[in-house]
């Protein structure tokens with residue numbers, strides 16, 4: 001004798017992230033002995049939902065588990081037409097099925113993963129480290145903006161006679177360039193241990209991203225001068241804690257990136273590059289990619305990938321997919337080849353001179 | 354490493370995440386540094402960058418004269434992924450660290466940049482010059498990356514390094530919305546062996 005299915009379905013607490021998905025709802029149910037899970041998986045596989053875990057441990061009560069039985073589309077609303085294996089399980093273990101919402105597809109970013117995972121546990125999949133094209137799909141207005149800023153970034157490289165450049169953009173309102181950076185390594189090629197040339201007048205670590213980050217820090221210090229306590233290195237101001245119910249508090253709890261203005265409101269000044277977007281002519285190396293993580297940028301957009309040395313999918317590493325990091329930005333690329341980018345940077349230079 | 358720990362204590366006194374390092378060349382301490390990310394409002398001003406810039410400044414900005422390929426680094430916490438890349442780019446001879454960094458560690462905890470190497474993020478050379486240095490002395494990024502690996506050892510004075518981090522996290526970082534350099538102290542203890 002099983003209890004009747006409980007309806008209506010429960011809606012996800014935050015439906016936005018699943019709004020553009022098929023977001024199938026699923027019947028789920030209490031189940032007790034864990035060895036029976038194997039049987040569930042074998043008899044009623046969820047072929048369309050391989051990205052979610054089958055079982056959710058319930059917080060706060062006796063530690064009982066909820067198990068996904070099947071997609072709702074496979075069962076009629078009155079619960080009378082489950083697939084035979086599901087019907088059988090429900091009967092045998094006197095389950096109390098109910099509807100629940102789960103993420104309809106696998107998350108593509110760490111942020112999505114964190115948000116959707118709260119709905120139902122998701123198996124984390126490492127991003128494909130050899131994706132050549134947009135790791136995110138921007139909307140049309142975003143693309144227009146990205147093209148505009150990428151052009152500015154290429155202009156910075158061209159005007160500075162460098163092969164790589166970076167700009168940091170505050171995307172709010174009409175958008176503002178916060179900082180610029182040209183590669184300042186110049187002829188430097190460190191091959192180490194005496195088997196090559198060590199040389200050049202440049203600074204070996206002044207890659208364009210680091211130069212731009214320095215520029216942003218300088219601007220921050222000029223725009224928001226340090227108070228007396230900061231000058232004395234004695235700041236004991238407590239970390240500002242936004243009210244829990246404010247949008248800011250919500251976002252922080254969910255691990256979302258705040259916009260620059262939200263951060264400025266909260267802290268009284270920007271926190272590093274929070275909410276800003278970084279544009280680079282070429283995919284950053286691992287040092288620069290991690291520097292952008294430390295700087296808390298919202299997005300990284302680059303023109304050309306760097307096979308071999310790129311750290312955002314073009315080479316061996318996809319730094320933005322590293323779970324342990326405390327901040328994750330979204331990554332977009334125009335997917336140009338190095339040669340195409342060379343032509344863009346140099347071509348402009350030739351037509352101008 | 355004791356000098357590096359003193360540097361880290363200095364950072365703690367300035368309300369910075371307490372990480373310190375020294376650069377040793379030919380058996381002599383030639384530079385030292387500690388974390389100044391809050392002070393400089395710049396998340397890249399880790400101890401390693403501070404020490405490297407001090408050494409460069411002592412040589413008038415001449416990286417050749419600084420002789421990074423004869424330098425060893427002693428740092429209280431495993432270099433993060435960014436710093437591990439920087440040490441590779443500079444061609445450091447070797448790196449010794451105190452406790453592990455199980456969130457950002459670039460010398461084995463999260464990534465192994467000391468084994469993978471890092472190369473400048475400028476243009477990729479034409480494929481014809483991929484395997485060898487061309488007549489202009491340039492080498493490909495792949496070659497540079499492969500050449501710039503360095504040996505790395507951890508665990509020296511790990512307890513002392515962890516104790517400093519614990520002091521810091523008990524107090525909290527007044528400037529950061531969330532702790533932003535390494536790790537929870539208890540996990541440092543695990544990684545620090």
Ligand SMILES: [Zn+2]
Pocket residue numbers: 207208209284285286287288289473474
């Ligand atoms: Zn770089």
Ligand SMILES: [Zn+2]
Pocket residue numbers: 399401432433434435436437
């Ligand atoms: Zn670092």
